[in-house]
Amino acid sequence: MDAVSDGGRLPVPDVLGFLAGRWRVTRTVRDLAGADEGHFEGHTTFAPVPDGLLHEEAGEFTWQGVTRPATRTLRFVPGSVPGTAEVRFADGRPFHDLDLRGGRHIAGHPCAADFYRGEFTVTDADHWRSVWRVGGPKKDLVLTTDYVREG
Template sequence: MAFAGLWRIERRIDDLRAGAEGAFRGEARFRPASGGLDYAETGTLRLGTAPPLTASRSYFWREGVGDMIEVRFQDGRFFHRFAADDPTPSAEHSCDPDQYAVRYDFRRWPNWRAEWRVVGPRKDYAMVTDYGPAGQGGAFGA
């Protein structure tokens, strides 16, 4: 998969329920693993006026049937899938009672973006993450 390697990340978070903004800056590494790529990100998260904290998350990406890429939680549970040959694929995930929707944008590869919208009884936020190769400087944005 073309994602293997180290990426820098900049993320904007808009918590529409709380009226707060946040940001995450860090890096993500896609490492080859049996059947796909392990995804691990680490960085600094700032939410509203709270002190910054170290944050991390991990997933497993693998090639699915046809031209699909499947994203799974680290414990193997299915998260979502998207078409690898679509420059702007989208996907949804229901985690009752919350609904997650993502739209990827690969049109400026190797710079790419993931836009999330999450709604539920206790959640209402938008999150935009920009990725770029770790060896490149410069600004993000699509």
Template structure:
């Protein structure tokens, strides 16, 4: 069951813990990412940065990992998601509580499903298929304790 969100950026704003399971379906190799995601709107509300930081364990090797994405809110409560350098990634519409998206990356294709579970949890599943990748990523974001929640 999904939880509708009238304003994507207002819902996502704040600090989240992130647990991500990763699997290379062609080799059976698995890994995990444990960390945080900080989503902070700019002072003028014109954009927000999503900054993930944590530890990635893959093939028994642990390394620091992270990423930065931009969220550009739209008046209808949706957002455009871009990479940190401004390249387009995907749209994000959580108004129904669930959103499916695809992103071509070279000859590979990323298929994503975002699901809002509650005011304090959302999930993302990415399936990547193509000549270079056959991967599955499943992430759970939980609002960090003490984080104020602007809107649900």
């Protein structure tokens, strides 16, 4: 996985193999309706577990001038097609699919009255990005997360 292909995207033949390890995470959260912007800084570890990878994220989130600890846990399990994954919440509920074999993937997730549309792009062996657009009656957000492989 050294050469970048089409449009600055790196194809990833095995998403679980690619993600395994520790990543530095920076995230901006923009409220398009209220013009507020938040910022997250932390780390994510994709650790092997019997059914795939356990994704554990921890850091600090600053919103409207207040900084608080923030964490999240997800499970990445093998998808129905080799090299892909199914992303699940910590309690096992489905979140979205993930297929980076072309270096880019778009996923959706309905959540009550809101809809989350995620775009995932791998730029090289040590960098990838997710952009979630969240729309609904009370939400109008864009969450942009950059991941940089550590060590």
